[in-house]
Amino acid sequence: MPQMAPLWWEILFIIFIASFLFMNTIIYFNKALPPQKSLTDKKASTDEFKWKW
Template sequence: MPQMAPLYWEILFFMFIMSLIMMSIMIYHLPKISTSIKNIQGQEIKQINWKW
């Protein structure tokens, strides 16, 4: 029967893997979100017609 690692090692490894996955997801999606926000803000500014 193989030796088992202590539970805190498994928890640390699991947290490390989950943080890598979340960081990769954020790095992949943040440029798309920032460009879409800039496009939305640019469209809102162009649509405002002040008649003072």
């Protein structure tokens, strides 16, 4: 009979795999959606630097 790992090792491994997949899905959908706040901030910041000589 093969030697088996303790149950808590298997639970930690399953939690690690689940958190890894969850983190990757969050990163994927976060990059898929365009950030709208940064575009408006960039437009506002470029208007501030128009020099009037």
